[in-house]
Amino acid sequence: MTEMTMIEAINFTLRQEMEEDENVLILGEDIGRNGGVFRATDGLIDTFGERRVVDTPLAESAIIGTAVGMAVRGLKPVAEIQFLGFIYETMDQIAAQAARIRFRSAGNYHAPMVIRAPYSGGVKTPELHSDSLEALFMHSAGIKVIMPSTPRDAKGLLSAAIADPDPVLFLEPMKLYRALRENVEEKRFKIEVGKANVVKEGSDITLISWGAAMAETKKAVQMLEENGYSIELIDLRTIVPLDEEAIIDSVMKTSRCVIVHEAVKSAGVGAEISAIINEKALFYISAPVLRVTGYDSPYPVATVENDWIPSMDRIVREVKHVWELSLD
Amino acid sequence: MNWIEPNSIDVNPIQQLNEQGVLTGETSISDEDKLEVYKWMVKARRFDELAVKLQRQGRIGTYAPLIGQEAAQVGSAFALGEKDWIFPSYREVGACFVRGTSPSSFFKYAMGHLHGGILKEEGIFPVQIIIGAQALHATGSAWADQYKTNDAVSVAYVGDGATSQGDFHEALNFASVFQLPVIYFVQNNQWAISVPYDKQTNSQSIAQKALAYDMTGVQVDGNDAIAVYETMKQARSLARDGKPVLIEALTHRMGPHTTSDDPSKYRAKEGEEEWGDKDPIFRYRKWLEDMQLWSEEEEQDLNASIEEELKQAFNEAAETTTASLGDALGHVYEKPTNRLKEQILEWEGSGESK
Ligand SMILES: Cc1ncc(C[n+]2csc(CCOP(=O)(O)OP(=O)(O)O)c2C)c(N)n1
Numbered sequence: 001m002t003e004m005t006m007i008e009a010i011n012f013t014l015r016q017e018m019e020e021d022e023n024v025l026i027l028g029e030d031i032g033r034n035g036g037v038f039r040a041t042d043g044l045i046d047t048f049g050e051r052r053v054v055d056t057p058l059a060e061s062a063i064i065g066t067a068v069g070m071a072v073r074g075l076k077p078v079a080e081i082q083f084l085g086f087i088y089e090t091m092d093q094i095a096a097q098a099a100r101i102r103f104r105s106a107g108n109y110h111a112p113m114v115i116r117a118p119y120s121g122g123v124k125t126p127e128l129h130s131d132s133l134e135a136l137f138m139h140s141a142g143i144k145v146i147m148p149s150t151p152r153d154a155k156g157l158l159s160a161a162i163a164d165p166d167p168v169l170f171l172e173p174m175k176l177y178r179a180l181r182e183n184v185e186e187k188r189f190k191i192e193v194g195k196a197n198v199v200k201e202g203s204d205i206t207l208i209s210w211g212a213a214m215a216e217t218k219k220a221v222q223m224l225e226e227n228g229y230s231i232e233l234i235d236l237r238t239i240v241p242l243d244e245e246a247i248i249d250s251v252m253k254t255s256r257c258v259i260v261h262e263a264v265k266s267a268g269v270g271a272e273i274s275a276i277i278n279e280k281a282l283f284y285i286s287a288p289v290l291r292v293t294g295y296d297s298p299y300p301v302a303t304v305e306n307d308w309i310p311s312m313d314r315i316v317r318e319v320k321h322v323w324e325l326s327l328d
Numbered sequence: 329m330n331w332i333e334p335n336s337i338d339v340n341p342i343q344q345l346n347e348q349g350v351l352t353g354e355t356s357i358s359d360e361d362k363l364e365v366y367k368w369m370v371k372a373r374r375f376d377e378l379a380v381k382l383q384r385q386g387r388i389g390t391y392a393p394l395i396g397q398e399a400a401q402v403g404s405a406f407a408l409g410e411k412d413w414i415f416p417s418y419r420e421v422g423a424c425f426v427r428g429t430s431p432s433s434f435f436k437y438a439m440g441h442l443h444g445g446i447l448k449e450e451g452i453f454p455v456q457i458i459i460g461a462q463a464l465h466a467t468g469s470a471w472a473d474q475y476k477t478n479d480a481v482s483v484a485y486v487g488d489g490a491t492s493q494g495d496f497h498e499a500l501n502f503a504s505v506f507q508l509p510v511i512y513f514v515q516n517n518q519w520a521i522s523v524p525y526d527k528q529t530n531s532q533s534i535a536q537k538a539l540a541y542d543m544t545g546v547q548v549d550g551n552d553a554i555a556v557y558e559t560m561k562q563a564r565s566l567a568r569d570g571k572p573v574l575i576e577a578l579t580h581r582m583g584p585h586t587t588s589d590d591p592s593k594y595r596a597k598e599g600e601e602e603w604g605d606k607d608p609i610f611r612y613r614k615w616l617e618d619m620q621l622w623s624e625e626e627e628q629d630l631n632a633s634i635e636e637e638l639k640q641a642f643n644e645a646a647e648t649t650t651a652s653l654g655d656a657l658g659h660v661y662e663k664p665t666n667r668l669k670e671q672i673l674e675w676e677g678s679g680e681s682k
Contacts, residue, residue, distance in 0.1 A: 025475070051475070057505055062464055062498035069468020069482070072453075073413075075475060077468075093495075097461055105454045106651075107659040108446045141660050165662040194665070241665035 004184045007177040009151040010040045010116075013158040014078065016188055018048055021076060024162060027054040028063055028080030028116075037082060038118060038177055060089035064115060068098045071111040076162060084119035084171060085128030085299075091136075098167040099142030113168070114161045120173040120212030120262060121294075121309045124302040130174075131299045132212070132263035134239050137169050138272065144168045144193055145239040147211035149176060152184045153237055156191030164193060173212030196243035198250070202232035205319055206250040208273060209260040210236040213310055217260045220315035229319065239269055244276055251277050252284040256322050258292060260310050265293040287326040292318045339533040341578055342559055343549040347606050349614030355554050356561075359621060365406055365553050366616060367630060369398040369609050372422030374634045375431055376583075379421075379438065382642065383587040388438040392419045396551070396582030399608030400515045402426055403556030404483070404577070407564060411480040413469050415453045415462035419515075420485045427452055431638055435645035442651035442659075459520075460486055460493030463512060467499045470510035474570070481509045481567040489520025491534050500574065504541040507570035511563050514574070515550060517581035522594035538574035550577030551608040580606065 004012065018024045025048075026041060032055035035042030045053040056063050060081055067077035081087050087094070094115065102110040121130040137145045144166055148154040154172065161168040200221070209217040214235055221231045232250050236243065251257050257277060259270040270291040277289050292310040300308045344353030357365070376395050382388045394401060401422030405414065414420070414427055421434055429447040437444030437455060445454045456462040466484035473480045490496050491514060503510045514534050518525050531537060538545025544566060548559045556577055563573035580603040584591045616622035654672045658664055664672060 054506075057498075057501055059494075059498040059501065061495050062467070062502050065461065065464025065495060065498070066468035066471055066502055069415075069465040069470075070472045070475075071468075072465070073469045073472035075472045092458055092461060093464065096458055097465070101454070102661070103656070103659045105445045106443045106656075108449060109454070110662065144661070241661075241667065244666060 001183040002186055003181045004151045004155075005178045005181050006148070006151045006154045006172070007038055007040055009155040009184055010158060010172065011042055011044075012186075013155045014041060015044060015047065017159060017162045018044065018052060020188070023074065024076040024078060025052040025054065026078045026080065027056050027067065029056060029058055029082050031055060031080050036080065038174060040116070040172075041080070060086055061093050064090040064093035064098065067113045067115075068093060068101065068111050071098075071113040071167070072101065072109045076112060078114040078116060078162060081115060081117040083125070083129040084117040084133055085131045087117060087133060094143065094167070094169070095137070095140035099140050102166070103142055110165060111167050112165045114170055115168070116170045116172060118172045118174040118177070120175045121299060121305050122175040122212070124305065127301075128299075130305070132261065132294070134171060135263055135268050138240050138269055142167070144241065145171065146193060146237065147171045147173070147239060148237060149173065149211055149214035149235055151180070151182050153191060153197070153235075155184050156189050157193070157237065159188055160190040160193050163190065168193070171211060175212050176215060179215065191237070194238045194241035194243055196246040197235040197237055198246065199233040199235050200231070202230035202254065204230040204254055205256040205258060205322060206232045206234060206254045207258050207260065207315075207319065208234045208236060208247065210239065211262070213260045213262045216310055216312045217315060219312040220319065223312060223316055224319055229323070231319070242272070244280070247273060247276060248281050251281045255284055255286045255328070256326060257285065257289045258315070258318050258322055259289065260292045260315055262294050262309055264296045265291060266296050268293055286328045287322045290318045290322050334532060334536070337532070337536050337539065339535055339547050341547040341549050342555045343552050344555040344558060345552045345611055345615055347611055349611040349618060351554070351615060353555065355558060357554065357557060361406070362616065362621060365402055365557065366612055366622070368402040368406065368422065368426050369553060369612065370630060371634050372398045372402060372425060373609060374631065375421060375425070375434070375638055378638050378642070379434070380583070380587060383438070387646070388435060389440055390586050390588055391438050392586045393581075393583035394419050394421050396580045396603065396608070397515055397517055398422050399553035399612070400550035400556055400577040400579045403553035404513050404560045404575070407557050407560035408483065409480065409564070411451075411478065412564075413451050413453070413466070413480065413482045415466040415469070415482065415484045416447070416455060417459075417462065417485055417487060417490070418455050418457060419487070423485060424452055431641035432644040435642050436648060439645055441645065441648055442656055460490035460495040462486065463490065463496045463499035466510050466512070467502050467508060470503065470508040470572075471506065474506070474508055479568060481511060481564055483511045483513055485513050485515065487520060488514060488516040488518070488525055488528055488534060489523065490514070491537065492528055500538070500541045500543060500572070503572035504543045508572055509567045509570060510572045511560070511567050512572070512574045513560070514576045515579055516576050517579050519581050519585070519595070521585045521589065524595075533576060535574060535576040543572050543574055545574040545576070547576045547578060550579030551606045551611070553608060553612055579608075
């Protein structure tokens with residue numbers, strides 16, 4: 001066991017996976033000499049050289065598009081998009097190429113690749129650096145979407161992502177890169193892609209969150225528990241595939257649910273979860289499913305971002321609201 | 329002042345076999361291969377004619393004709409090695425045939441069969457619909473070969489329209505920076521649906537765009553199968569040494585963009601005749617006949633055997649049982665997600681969600 005921050009865990013895992021498999025290589029902007037703008041790839045170039053740690057020209061579509069070609073031809077590229085907001089540049093190569101190659105070749109070709117990208121607000125970035133865009137990819141069948149919230153999860157999930165036979169988008173909450181340290185096993189281990197984590201059990205209300213939003217959600221849970229509520233907290237960890245079973249099991253037990261995510265509300269992952277509960281557990285719930293989310297605007301400027309991001313106060317308020325709305 | 333002016337760049341297309349079927353350049357191609365190239369071109373054209381006819385009869389779906397581009401496609405693909413990979417667009421039937429796609433695969437593709445997406449188990453990417461996207465896949469594939477020190481090149485087949493796309497330029501730039509064994513083979517057929525070359529780009533040539541990336545660029549008469557073949561062979565040996573190449577094959581799309589397109593809306597009959605005289609098959613046949621390598625009788629035999637082959641290929645496609653939606657949904661991820669499993673069951677009518 002070693003104490004690691006999330007960024008250290010990611011760096012550690014990349015190194016470990018590259019040592020393990022010669023076909024794993026990483027590519028992206030500033031990931032070599034500079035070690036990545038967040039140091040996720042720090043020092044890797046010294047160990048593995050420029051052949052396996054590739055500083056690419058500044059072109060997102062090319063980073064992903066060439067990774068598709070490599071992956072189909074037997075390499076395991078782990079590509080970095082410097083900030084998730086820049087992923088629009090490469091939407092075609094992800095959603096229309098990587099995600100679809102298996103389907104449109106009737107299973108003949110597939111692109112086992114990982115795309116890592118930092119996202120999340122609360123760190124006062126310039127425009128287009130913080131947006132949470134997971135819903136765009138949930139809507140693009142063929143790609144998996146992983147969003148860890150702890151150093152340990154980041155390690156186990158990144159290993160699993162690299163081993164995965166499908167293209168995986170691995171979204172790293174930059175706000176949590178260095179927010180906490182925890183003991184992480186050094187040994188290689190994988191956390192199953194598509195399995196949510198029941199962070200704590202409770203009986204009154206299910207709170208569902210993931211990635212960056214877990215931080216405020218956890219604070220809210222603490223506050224609520226101090227106020228006498230028994231909260232069941234689920235960290236989804238993976239958006240695609242979605243662990244519907246964990247969601248339904250929990251909601252059937254607590255009969256109430258609040259979803260917290262940092263992305264905008266409209267057509268967000270929260271809407272999907274709410275619809276699933278409606279389809280599969282309607283008669284077990286005693287209050288409408290509520291969502292605490294970002295507002296339906298582009299991610300805002302630094303001076304107002306803390307009002308935009310779901311805060312502990314807003315979460316607490318909505319949980320109390322659900323409680324008041326309950327039929328029983 | 330040392331301005332770099334576009335008009336100081338000389339671009340002269342390579343031609344070996346002129347429009348009258350006279351060999352004006354040199355060729356290393358053996359007599360046997362001369363005939364092979366011809367047969368592939370004829371097969372591509374016969375397929376094309378048949379596909380258009382079948383589409384008109386409603387027996388296959390939309391089809392993108394290649395007529396006029398046989399020399400560019402066959403000449404280039406014929407120069408490749410066994411292990412090379414090609415990344416075609418929707419118009420590359422001729423190149424794909426040479427590389428091993430069976431005609432029935434293309435019928436299946438045009439009929440919307442699930443397995444029409446497989447042009448070959450290895451070595452040929454599925455048809456690319458997004459203009460230019462395959463330039464990057466070829467680049468990545470070449471990167472994989474370089475990484476694994478495989479002796480192979482990757483070839484991206486794109487049109488003139490694709491050269492306006494960012495992906496095309498990003499691909500060239502990456503290829504040059506990383507010295508990848510890749511060839512970008514542009515069939516400049518003068519049109520991107522209704523937009524002519526001079527509205528696509530203001531450059532005098534596409535070949536010259538290679539200069540900006542410090543890559544080798546070359547323009548070749550794309551209706552001259554011999555020039556295309558020789559150029560591609562040279563490009564291949566450069567690419568294998570990590571010197572990527574941009575080839576512009578000047579050709580002409582003699583037919584409509586696809587079977588749903590009406591070119592009379594945007595192009596005049598005039599200029600067309602001029603291209604008719606440049607027909608790639610006509611000049612090649614004349615050359616073969618002048619060398620006494622080909623006769624009218626052989627021509628008839630060839631056509632008869634192709635006709636038979638294509639008929640069988642179509643029947644095979646027509647008789648192929650359609651895959652179910654359930655089969656198709658099984659190819660989204662390696663293993664269907666729970667949600668997909670549920671949807672497959674629902675579709676099969678045995679799910680719980682009824
Ligand atoms: C990204 C994208 N934009 C637009 C289209 C629609 N479209 C299909 S073919 C075509 C013209 C392509 O021209 P060119 O690259 O010259 O190839 P050609 O069809 O002449 O072989 C267009 C605009 C598309 N398929 N993909």
